[in-house]
Amino acid sequence: MNPNHYAWVTDNMTFVSPLGLGVTLVFCLALLFLPRRYAIVPVLALTCFMTMGQRVVLGGLNFTMIRILLLFGWARLAFHGEFRRIKWNAIDICLIAWAISGFIAHSILEPNDTAYRLGVAYNCVGTYFLMRYLLREREDVVTVMRLLAWFVIPLSLLMLWEHMTGHNMFAFLGGVPAISEVREGRIRSQGPFGHSILGGTFGATVFSFFLALRFRRGNDKLLGYAGMAAALIIVFSSGSSGPAFALIFAIIAFCLWPMRQHMRALRWGLLGLAVVLNIIMKAPVWFLIGRITVFQASTGFHRAMLIDAAIHNFSEWWFVGTPSTAHWGYELMDVTNYYVRQGVEGGFLTLVLFLAVVSYAFGAVGRARKAAARQPRWEQMMIWSLGAALLAHAVSFISVSYFDQNFVSWYLLLAMISHLATLKPAEERVAAPAKVRRSWRDLQWEGALQ
Secondary structure: OOHHHOHHHHOOOOEOOHHHHHHHHHHHHHHHHOOHHHOOHHHHHHHHHOOOOOEEEEOOEEEEHHHHHHHHHHHHHHHHOOOOOOOOOHHHHHHHHHHHHHHHHHHHHOHHHHHHHHHHHHHHHHHHHHHHHHOOOHHHHHHHHHHHHHHHHHHHHHHHHHHHHOEOOOHHHOOOOOEOEEEOOEEEOOOOOOOHHHHHHHHHHHHHHHHHHOOOOOHHHHHHHHHHHHHHHHHHHHOOHHHHHHHHHHHHHHHOHHHHHHHHHHHHHHHHHHHHHHHHOOOOHHHHHHHOOOOOOOOHHHHHHHHHHHHHOHHHHOOOOOOOOHHHOOOOOOOOOHHHHHHHHHHHHHHHHHHHHHHHHHHHHHHHHHHOOOOOHHHHHHHHHHHHHHHHHHHHOOOOOOOOOHHHHHHHHHHHHHHHHHOOOHHHHHHOOOOOOOOHHHHHHHHHHO
16 A cells, blocks of 8 residues: 555645544643553554544644654653663664664655655654653563553454444544445455555454463453454454455464474575475466465455566665656556565665564564563463564565554564563562662552552
8 A cells, every 4th residue: 555645644734623633632641641551551542543634734744643642652751750771672773773764765765755754764763662661561561462452342343333334433533434445345444544454454463462361361361352353353344365364374373382492493494495486486486475365356466566576676776765666567656565665765775674673573572482481371472472463564564564553553562572572581580670760650659559
């Protein structure tokens, strides 16, 4: 999905309904004063129930409601004195380098459109590092999973209603159509997201968290089952093959748990298999994408052609990208592959840095899993679920570019991975417990609960 096809992304007019503005202001105040562990609640709520059509445009800068909320998030850190030293890792460095590289390359390529790439960098750095500062304890990750389940359940019901009636209840907020898209007689639910594929992608990429909750006891176990059902409803109602494949790969990742000690051999084996298939097949191996489908009228062949065209036109975009891909082939102006989009908008270096972020994230999950080898089963599965969610995102990037609020779930996942990867093993934490700096607001809440 190309963001330039949507007026609500490129339109330089402010559009804010009284309801949208009121809800956003309430969430902004909540973000300022909620205890740290629950400060993420407004971010998740706005992600699940606010469209990107609500925006304020100032000097050519497009401030969606989520971007405004991020400003209040950073104000909270300053107000409560919650800035702290974080242990930097490769994900942090590569993510900043990716944002800088993309901004510089796009500024050279499209000097009149620097505001767009500045917004991308703002989304990246603002969301990721806000979460890095807010996440401090191992239990914070579980809290995020619980909160997501509580929000995804009502969201799934609204998207199921849309699938049954063809009417999107989020249309009054702007940015999404009132009448749902129909393909091959199937209604494709979109909800508050930028496209039905993106709506289904959100459900597919959070499914793993709820599967991990199932390994806990009591209410968490029940909440995990409810969240899993809700995520499945979202994927099913979107009627899109991309999210369905992302969900399938997330489930496969959990099925690989017994092979957790042999993941390196498995990865090399899969790479070798891809090379062999590329040799014996008449067409390149990526054309397998066009042969596999879940729902009718899938556009997998379009995505395979886009990858093929990007490889054949490497000399055109490797430096700082290319202003258009329309001449690459039929309807290839629609850059539906997020990997290809990195190169198209930022050149080869930006693509490499993006791949480095994904690669280092997988590595961090592996190290965190090994460090927790002696911990309870649910804690190991929590870490494994982050890897499964990362795989779901990596698969989704083949079929869709994130141009809506899905960037929040993506950077939140990276922050959760970085957070767990930098925590000390439980044995060290017991021997030398870390001093956690608490804000005065946290102390007030603790005193009120005693």
